Amino acid sequence: MKRLVMSAVMVAGLAAGTVLAQDAAPAAAPAAGAEVAAAADSAPAAAKKPSGTGFFSVVFGSGALGVILWAALFGCGAAAIYFIVDSTVLIRPQKIMPQTLIDKVKAAMAEGDVMKALHACETEPGPMANILSAGFSHVEEGFEVIQEAIGAAADLETERIMQRLTWISVCANLAPMLGLLGTVQGMIMAFSTLATGAPDVGALALAISQALWTTAGGLTTAIPAITFYYSIRNNANRLILRMQAMTMELIKDLRNVEVVND
Secondary structure, three states: OHHHHHHHHHHHHHHHHHHHHHHHOOOOOOOOOHHHHHHHHOHHHHHOOOOOOOHHHHHHOOHHHHHHHHHHHHHHHHHHHHHHHHHHHHOOHHHHOOHHHHHHHHHHHHHOOHHHHHHHHHHOOOHHHHHHHHHHOOHHHOHHHHHHHHHHHHHHHHHHHHHHHHHHHHHHHHHHHHHHHHHHHHHHHHHHHHOOOOOOHHHHHHHHHHHHHHHHHHHHHHHHHHHHHHHHHHHHHHHHHHHHHHHHHHHHHHHOOOOOOO
């Protein structure tokens, strides 16, 4: 969790630094010839960035489609953060295969009490508890049936875990496409300005800036999202393998267990 927070802070700091650097950059260079002296005399005024070139001006000056694209980008980034935090919190050994559940089931199996083990699974619900419950529920039908039930339940729980990660991948893949769409829109605006015959250099530069900003926004969202996706997915795969191995270890004594109904 600490690594997640530190990574999020670093990404946010990088994005903020990029915005501030863009806003602080001078928008115009000094003119040549006689205008150089005038620019030197008015150096403080020239140092101020003209209005209309900041990040928020780019966002709200890109037209209705541009505003929608930026809203989608921000929404995609927020969704990626939510699913990253959600998956990081839930895909942990304490949530998937809690040690208390393992200890209770081991103790029950040592006593040969399947009903006690089943009750322990019901009191601590989770992926591993659901898998074990599926096996214990078919204990009277033979060990082969138990293995089949556990295998089906394990596949179901694995799919549930991976579905959480799929949404991170969706955000990571959607963000660059939204950025590309914004780039296309900005280039359309730029060429539309050129088509007038006497293009406004400022409007042309603003349209190109809008195109580049959307590309940067899409990549800023996608790069951390895809990094966290593969990191969390690998962790999930390791936990799933451990859970399957532990499950088989816990049910091996069911080969010889007999259930006695009072």
